[in-house]
Amino acid sequence: MHLTIVTTCILLMIPLSEAGYRGCQICGGQYPEINAELSQIREAAVQWLTVQQNGDGSWPTVNTQNVILGLQLANRSWLASQELNERLLTKSRLEFELVRQLLPARREVCDENSGRGRVRFSRSPFKSSFGCPATFERGAGILAQYMLSLQSICCPIDDFYGVNLGCTMTNVLRNFPEENFNNFFQYSLAILSMCSLRADIFWKALWKLAEGSDKSDPCYSPSGDDSGRNISVLSVQVMAMVCARDQAINKNVPNWDSILSARIQCILDTQNDDDGSFGNSTSTALAIQALTAASIDPTIWSCNETVPWLLKQQTNGDFGGIDATAQILPFLYCSNFGSLRNTTIDCPE
Numbered sequence: 001m002h003l004t005i006v007t008t009c010i011l012l013m014i015p016l017s018e019a020g021y022r023g024c025q026i027c028g029g030q031y032p033e034i035n036a037e038l039s040q041i042r043e044a045a046v047q048w049l050t051v052q053q054n055g056d057g058s059w060p061t062v063n064t065q066n067v068i069l070g071l072q073l074a075n076r077s078w079l080a081s082q083e084l085n086e087r088l089l090t091k092s093r094l095e096f097e098l099v100r101q102l103l104p105a106r107r108e109v110c111d112e113n114s115g116r117g118r119v120r121f122s123r124s125p126f127k128s129s130f131g132c133p134a135t136f137e138r139g140a141g142i143l144a145q146y147m148l149s150l151q152s153i154c155c156p157i158d159d160f161y162g163v164n165l166g167c168t169m170t171n172v173l174r175n176f177p178e179e180n181f182n183n184f185f186q187y188s189l190a191i192l193s194m195c196s197l198r199a200d201i202f203w204k205a206l207w208k209l210a211e212g213s214d215k216s217d218p219c220y221s222p223s224g225d226d227s228g229r230n231i232s233v234l235s236v237q238v239m240a241m242v243c244a245r246d247q248a249i250n251k252n253v254p255n256w257d258s259i260l261s262a263r264i265q266c267i268l269d270t271q272n273d274d275d276g277s278f279g280n281s282t283s284t285a286l287a288i289q290a291l292t293a294a295s296i297d298p299t300i301w302s303c304n305e306t307v308p309w310l311l312k313q314q315t316n317g318d319f320g321g322i323d324a325t326a327q328i329l330p331f332l333y334c335s336n337f338g339s340l341r342n343t344t345i346d347c348p349e
Contacts, residue, residue: 024334027303034307042332044317046074049325057093062323063142064094065149070326072152073340074333079153091153095161098146102163104137132167140172141186144193151340157197166199173205184212184221188236189337195243196340206253209240218259219266231270231283235290238263239338242293247341264294268301276305281313281320285328289336 026038049067052059059067068090071078079087136143147157147165157165169190176187191209194201214220221233241260244250267287271278278287284306291301298304310328319325330336 026307026334027298030298031304034304034311037311038307038332041311041314041317042074042329045314045319045325045329045332046071046078046317048317049322049329050078052322053090057089058097059322061321062326063145064090064097065142065145066323067326068094069145069149069152069337070329072149073330073335073337076152091155094146094149094153095155098150099161101136101138101142102133102161104135131162132164132171134168134171135175136168136172137180139181139186140169140176140190141181143169143172144186144189147193148196148337148340151197157199166194166197169194169199170202170205173202176208183233184209185230185233185236188233188240192236192240192243192338195240195247195249196338198247198341201244201249203252206244206250209237209244210250210253210256210259212237212259218262229266229270231267231278232286234263234267235283235286236337238267238290239293239336242290243338243341260294264291264296267291268296271301271306275309276302276307277309278306281310282324282327284310285331288331289338292331292334293336293338 026035029035049059049071053067054060058064068079079090082090143165147169150157150160150165172181173187173190173194175181177183181187188209191201191205210218212218212220213222219229219234221230221237238260241250241256241263245256245260250256267278267290271287278284288301288306288310310331313319314325317325319328330339
């Protein structure tokens with residue numbers, strides 16, 4: 001059986017001015033030699049990641065949404081600058097992957113309504129329906145990536161082939177923790193996606209983000225090794241909390257600012273004094289994104305040491321694979337996973 005996807009996204013995206021990216025100055029522009037090297041590497045990274053795309057529009061070893069999001073955060077005109085047939089292929093692949101993953105939830109609704117004569121659409125956002133599935137098989141972290149990726153290329157979030165993805169995300173968040181959705185990297189990314197979309201987030205979800213894995217220790221973020229301090233988790237938590245703070249949607253959650261400050265300090269405390277890194281290249285890039293989102297002075301985290309270390313981890317634009325490069329790209333362009341809410345994407349009517 002062949003599934004044909006007719007793209008619902010806007011196809012004629014208008015390339016935007018790149019002046020903002022040319023003006024991107026890492027470390028506050030204090031180190032011209034770093035920015036000169038960075039300029040060459042960022043272009044190589046975009047080129048390397050672009051040529052990894054398969055003939056069917058996907059990327060090997062990683063889901064399409066990860067790469068599209070990284071490329072669009074790096075350069076919001078990346079997709080718009082492609083030939084029309086290439087844009088169609090990429091968007092259709094992204095939509096196909098998400099539609100395929102929404103099918104199990106739709107089958108559940110069909111089963112629930114079998115023999116009742118017709119399918120009823122529930123007005124409640126908390127009951128499974130075609131317009132607002134109560135589950136997403138692969139968890140909220142993956143759904144968050146799709147939502148951010150779709151937003152970055154002018155695709156609708158509130159009506160994706162009849163599904164309100166924000167409503168679905170709300171349902172999934174209410175079920176945390178559960179199978180395939182049981183860690184705070186996923187949870188924080190889910191909150192970040194909703195915040196970036198300026199969608200309504202219920203109060204208990206923000207409370208849970210602030211509490212984390214251990215309400216007595218804001219920095220506790222177990223992940224299996226384990227020291228209880230996972231930089232990637234802390235970094236996404238910080239980006240989500242900064243987004244909520246900036247939009248003033250955290251007012252009813254006690255101690256928000258003190259918890260945020262504690263998590264920022266925990267990131268800083270894990271920095272390697274010898275080379276300025278925060279673990280591996282991916283966790284270092286995420287840490288820099290979090291510190292940048294929180295407006296931490298670059299001199300505090302030794303930007304002049306950290307960035308050169310990170311740039312040495314690449315070869316011809318490859319930072320150790322497709323997934324790692326896609327996650328590092330936003331930093332190279334002075335962006336982060338919470339930047340979409342402040343990014344103007346020209347989506348023509």
